[in-house]
Amino acid sequence: MxxxxxxxxxxxxxxxxxxxxxxxxxxxxxxxxxxxxxxxxxxxxxxxxxxxxxxxxxxxxxxxxxxxxxxxxxxxxxxxxxxxxxxxxxxxxxxxxxxxxxxxxxxxxxxxxxxxxxxxxxxxxxxxxxxxxxxxxxxxxxxxxxxxxxxxxxxxxxxxxxxxxxxxxxxxxxxxxxxxxxxxxxxNISPLSGKSVVVTAGPTREKIDGVRFISNYSSGKMGFAVARAAAKRGALVTLITGPVHLDTPPGVKRIDVESAAEMHDAAQKFFRSCSIFIGAAAVADYRPAAPCEGKIKKDAQEMELSLVRNPDILAEFSLQKSSGQLAIGFALEMESDIDNARKKLETKKLDLIAFNFFDHKTAGFEVDTNILTLIENQGTTTELPQLTKESAAERLLDAIEQRCTRT
Ligand SMILES: Cc1cc2nc3c(=O)[nH]c(=O)nc-3n(C[C@H](O)[C@H](O)[C@H](O)COP(=O)(O)O)c2cc1C
Structure with missing residues (x-):
């Protein structure tokens, strides 16, 4: 003192x-x-x-x-x-x-x-x-x-x-x-200090017509907590977020987007320059193939919506990243099935994936707490207890910091 x-x-x-x-x-x-x-x-x-x-x-x-x-x-x-x-x-x-x-x-x-x-x-x-x-x-x-x-x-x-x-x-x-x-x-100066960190957060909206969209329940709280924690450690944070009702964390540069395609375009600009890319957004996997400009009329009894795949932003970054860059992802699974998360880690060639067990009350979308298991491509698996999203973000960044000091 x-x-x-x-x-x-x-x-x-x-x-x-x-x-x-x-x-x-x-x-x-x-x-x-x-x-x-x-x-x-x-x-x-x-x-x-x-x-x-x-x-x-x-x-x-x-x-x-x-x-x-x-x-x-x-x-x-x-x-x-x-x-x-x-x-x-x-x-x-x-x-x-x-x-x-x-x-x-x-x-x-x-x-x-x-x-x-x-x-x-x-x-x-x-x-x-x-x-x-x-x-x-x-x-x-x-x-x-x-x-x-x-x-x-x-x-x-x-x-x-x-x-x-x-x-x-x-x-x-x-x-x-x-x-x-x-x-x-x-x-204690963080190894993240001065590093460029890009975080994606929130849901995306995929337009059906001028007044309707497909989306999900992501609140953006986890991604925002990660961005806030990284900024607190001195990182230069860019937060690319879908539509959420959250304040921008202090010291964070925020880019608002709506669709997966917009998030992809915004993120791509940082692929070369960022040191760490953390994909915490719940990006829609599919979008309507032919969104209408006006409002679709309810004339028919049934309607079919044709969907096409959206780009996998994190995988795209990860597959082209250079040796000094880190790609970190989240995998939200409905069951306590960690193998899917491991598969994502491998196929997307991520450095670390936060397996995010989905439970309506304690973990996943909208709630203030989360239960994460951090799986690293170098073999370490760390199970975290139920934590506030702020604390979970701190623990994730501790693990990322350790990776930075090892590489
Ligand atoms: C005997 C007494 C004890 C009080 N103790 C507390 C307390 O422990 N915590 C609290 O939030 N307010 C307490 N209050 C109410 C606050 O004093 C009151 O809300 C006051 O406007 C606070 O002003 P301040 O926030 O500007 O200090 C107490 C009031 C009295 C009369």
């Missing part, structure tokens, strides 16, 4: 009383600590105590008083630049909602927005268990996690309400340990 600039954001939760102790622990480790306190936070911990233990003024209001000499009028921006990491503990339901919405009405919310994308943000939600499990809090947490924040869930134990259950903020020692771990991970 020596020399690290850490901002601690404190919100109006009862656990705020523990934060002066966290500040002391960080200072003992040699970190420079500044505190941003919300209005709610002032009700639970004193500004004077925090200023004393941090040795710095406590930051609360965006608008500085006009009567102070040598006032830094742009500190709402400079604080975000100064910080190496932001820790928000305790994070209230209210502040989680503000951060998710992008509101900027106090110093903490402004610092959150002005922090550079690559800098770690650790959020420790702490609140009554019912509040924590409410759909709005869970939705906001998922959004912040999707933006790259590290969310450390509260623990179970005695709560201020007198109840016992989920909602307790971890102790200052545990918060420090989480921060050290996150800083350690981000500082």
């Amino acid at each position: 020596r020399g690290k600039n850490i901002i601690i954001g404190i919100c109006g939760g009862i656990a705020a009383y523990k934060i002066p102790q966290l500040v002391r622990l960080l200072k003992k480790r040699g970190a420079n600590v500044r505190v941003a306190l919300t209005d709610g936070g002032t009700r639970f911990v004193s500004e004077l105590a925090l200023a004393t233990v941090s040795g710095e003024p406590v930051y609360r209001k965006i608008f500085p008083p006009m009567d102070t000499e040598n006032m830094d009028y742009t500190r709402h921006i400079t604080l975000g630049e100064w910080a190496d990491a932001l820790v928000i503990a305790p994070a209230t339901a209210n502040t989680l909602a503000k951060l998710t919405a992008g509101l900027c009405d106090d110093m903490l919310s402004v610092i959150f927005i002005t922090l550079r994308p690559a800098k770690p943000v650790l959020i420790f939600p702490a609140m009554d268990g019912q509040m924590f499990l409410s759909p709005s809090v869970q939705r906001n947490i998922a959004t912040l996690a999707a933006q790259g924040c590290t969310i450390i869930n509260p623990e179970s134990g005695e709560l201020a309400s007198g109840l016992c259950g989920l909602g307790r903020m971890p102790e200052p020692e545990a918060i420090l340990a989480s921060l050290e771990e996150v800083l350690h991970t981000t500082e």
Whole structure:
């Protein structure tokens, strides 16, 4: 922690009383600590105590008083630049909602927005268990996690309400340990840093006529998680995506396409220049042979739709890639049949395939979790447990990183 600039954001939760102790622990480790306190936070911990233990003024209001000499009028921006990491503990339901919405009405919310994308943000939600499990809090947490924040869930134990259950903020020692771990991970330069990575994601739409199409249930969540994780490791990521309802991960260049043919054309432009091609899109295998411009009338009792094969984008890349390039694919299988995935790995000459077991509730399309088995062409097979798509993406990238260091 020596020399690290850490901002601690404190919100109006009862656990705020523990934060002066966290500040002391960080200072003992040699970190420079500044505190941003919300209005709610002032009700639970004193500004004077925090200023004393941090040795710095406590930051609360965006608008500085006009009567102070040598006032830094742009500190709402400079604080975000100064910080190496932001820790928000305790994070209230209210502040989680503000951060998710992008509101900027106090110093903490402004610092959150002005922090550079690559800098770690650790959020420790702490609140009554019912509040924590409410759909709005869970939705906001998922959004912040999707933006790259590290969310450390509260623990179970005695709560201020007198109840016992989920909602307790971890102790200052545990918060420090989480921060050290996150800083350690981000500082270890990834072998993906500076590499050009192309990720395809989402479904494709294959036009039947002017108003209808063939598609599938892919939400794009897995591909977006992979793109986000690669960008976090310093890769130069291009994300080619079919129609999805997802925000572009920070630092990622996004290309929107609709059909398999459009995805193929967009991807082909990167075949020579990219280092790693990750095909996470659910590209339609077939498209209508002769799509109509207008709307097909429902005159006939029956109709036949003639389909033709779409290009296999990943296989095309893989079969022409040079020795330094890696081709990574996903294989979604309805049954727990890993042999089909192995066959795809071999016939498409991929370097690694993520066998993706399909289950309506826990894995595959639309859901937020996935169960992957990573099969490498060099023989290693790694079965992952059920993970969030974010965590599964991190594990996939760990495996790709290992490949990069071996080749
Ligand atoms: C005694 C008391 C304890 C509270 N504890 C929490 C808490 O642990 N977590 C939480 O999310 N809100 C808690 N609240 C509600 C917040 O203080 C309130 O939503 C406030 O607006 C938060 O403001 P802030 O997010 O700007 O700090 C508590 C309120 C009171 C009166």
